Amino acid sequence: MNLGKASEKIKNLPYPLQIVLFLGPFFLFPLFDKNTYHLDLLTGVGIFALLAMGLNVVVGLTGLLNLGYAAFFGIGAYTYALLNLHWHWSFWCGLPAAGLVSMLFGFLIGMPSIRVRGDYLAITTLGFGEITRIAFNNLDQWTGGPNGLLGIARPRFFNYSFSVNPTPYLYLVLVMIALTAFFLFRMSRSKIGRALVAIREDELAASCMGVPALHVKLVAFGVSAFIAGLAGAVFAAKQTIITPDSFDFVLSVLLLAMVVLGGMGNIWGAVLGALVLGVLPELLRGFAVYRMLIFGLVMILMMIFRPQGILGSQIIRRELGSPKEKGSDGTS
Amino acid sequence: MALLEVKALSKRFGGVQALKRIDLSVEQGQIVGLIGPNGAGKTSFFNCITGLLATDEGEILFGRERENLEGLAAHRVLKKGIARTFQNLRIFRNMTLFENVAVGFHARTRSGLWDAFLRTGRFYAEEKMIHEKSMELLRFVGLDRSSSEIAQNLPYGSQKRLEIARALASEPQLLLLDEPVAGMNPTEKEELARLIRRIREKNIAILIIEHDMKVVMPLSEKIVVMDDGEKIAEGPPEIVQKDPRVVRAYLGEG
Numbered sequence: 001m002n003l004g005k006a007s008e009k010i011k012n013l014p015y016p017l018q019i020v021l022f023l024g025p026f027f028l029f030p031l032f033d034k035n036t037y038h039l040d041l042l043t044g045v046g047i048f049a050l051l052a053m054g055l056n057v058v059v060g061l062t063g064l065l066n067l068g069y070a071a072f073f074g075i076g077a078y079t080y081a082l083l084n085l086h087w088h089w090s091f092w093c094g095l096p097a098a099g100l101v102s103m104l105f106g107f108l109i110g111m112p113s114i115r116v117r118g119d120y121l122a123i124t125t126l127g128f129g130e131i132t133r134i135a136f137n138n139l140d141q142w143t144g145g146p147n148g149l150l151g152i153a154r155p156r157f158f159n160y161s162f163s164v165n166p167t168p169y170l171y172l173v174l175v176m177i178a179l180t181a182f183f184l185f186r187m188s189r190s191k192i193g194r195a196l197v198a199i200r201e202d203e204l205a206a207s208c209m210g211v212p213a214l215h216v217k218l219v220a221f222g223v224s225a226f227i228a229g230l231a232g233a234v235f236a237a238k239q240t241i242i243t244p245d246s247f248d249f250v251l252s253v254l255l256l257a258m259v260v261l262g263g264m265g266n267i268w269g270a271v272l273g274a275l276v277l278g279v280l281p282e283l284l285r286g287f288a289v290y291r292m293l294i295f296g297l298v299m300i301l302m303m304i305f306r307p308q309g310i311l312g313s314q315i316i317r318r319e320l321g322s323p324k325e326k327g328s329d330g331t332s
Numbered sequence: 333m334a335l336l337e338v339k340a341l342s343k344r345f346g347g348v349q350a351l352k353r354i355d356l357s358v359e360q361g362q363i364v365g366l367i368g369p370n371g372a373g374k375t376s377f378f379n380c381i382t383g384l385l386a387t388d389e390g391e392i393l394f395g396r397e398r399e400n401l402e403g404l405a406a407h408r409v410l411k412k413g414i415a416r417t418f419q420n421l422r423i424f425r426n427m428t429l430f431e432n433v434a435v436g437f438h439a440r441t442r443s444g445l446w447d448a449f450l451r452t453g454r455f456y457a458e459e460k461m462i463h464e465k466s467m468e469l470l471r472f473v474g475l476d477r478s479s480s481e482i483a484q485n486l487p488y489g490s491q492k493r494l495e496i497a498r499a500l501a502s503e504p505q506l507l508l509l510d511e512p513v514a515g516m517n518p519t520e521k522e523e524l525a526r527l528i529r530r531i532r533e534k535n536i537a538i539l540i541i542e543h544d545m546k547v548v549m550p551l552s553e554k555i556v557v558m559d560d561g562e563k564i565a566e567g568p569p570e571i572v573q574k575d576p577r578v579v580r581a582y583l584g585e586g
Binding site (some may be wrong): 110145163186187189190191192193195197198201202204205206207208210211212213219223 | 405410420440443445459
């Protein structure tokens, strides 16, 4: 297929140009399409894209399977919501705070759990995701329990107040995607980025080449959680209401599917995966009850015929850290 | 004075004594061959030195300060100056040749995540250094023309040489090679033996596990023979070859 070659060509462009080329059309989109439903959908997809980019750092680049990523999204959302409701923090102060608190939890959960990998890490993160959601559900006095938190302030931008109109949110999300892509490109084209991929390829060899694997994996976890936290704050500010069930296991799995579908380890792959899996269910609304069936079928076909994902240029074998390959170095 | 001095290194796996009080020393810039039948414990010995396996007993003294490396994590052992290759090739398959070698510089560079985010002066200086030295190393092993190729697309012999280049990137004082010529044809073997000599000329000591006697005997200044977790002989190649215990270990009682 030519897609791989095309993506190779794109990869060789300087990353600022890539960002302009990929995101430019979306910046122009609201000029041509003023349909509120479309713009709202696209904003939602943008938040998915941010999350998929963040998850890609851990799953795609570092090869650590995280099944509880929605928890970091939730922690970011609740952080901004609580800071805003109790202490009247503005969105612009709450946004970095949400990222930082989420990152802190990333380190906390990362420290004990990145010592295991593959299936075991998946189960650890799955547990963390569930615990977080249940905590949101049960810490009534703080999180409002199952009813969630309401009346979260929308952002203000100088004299402009965001309202129900989705367009400013779309621009906010697009700018955040652009900045995230910018910094992720810088990270992946550096010593740290190479170390992350080396760990994915062969953790044992990487540590024998001087990569402090635990430390580097923790950095990946932190960066990834930070991005989810930011996305959570935007989500909270857009919805103005958040409830625990917005951050459930299904979302974690959906995000993982976006990363895998788009092409693991590829920054634009994550964005594309979010776009496809975000828009597809809406396009399939005409099929009513068969919607999710077709959705599932597309995913299955995709994994059979293009297992490396839309933009993936190579099949990454170690994504789940198959025990066969991660065994200790053979004895003579 | 010895560069590496291993004293009474022991390792037990459950009921199996894999290493029984092994003593071994490598001088500065020396090539030492470690031979022995399959299952003798040679790779376990490498794994103990490089921090992949915890040792039960013994000391691993290294360098001018004679630091004990016992119990250090793998990445710290590398930083002290011991690099290695693997018996069953462990290159980073989906990375380019350049990236493979560049990872080897991790311990020798200091820039971190913020340098990468902000593209600081240190970042540019180090990346430039990494690029130049990586290309130099790829040239040294004869792979500079395919530096931007994906490693898994390379022929086996080249992958082996790539692994050596990657190990050299960390600027080691001692290089551990685990069966470097296994699976190679005679021409490739000869080339690799030449490469090993050229590495020694850089004043890097080499400890080499090798089954191919035609390669290891002429290369090594000293041969250490292991059998069943024990060191059974040590000395210059021509003497070790005639040692009755060595002959017995290889050919069996007869």
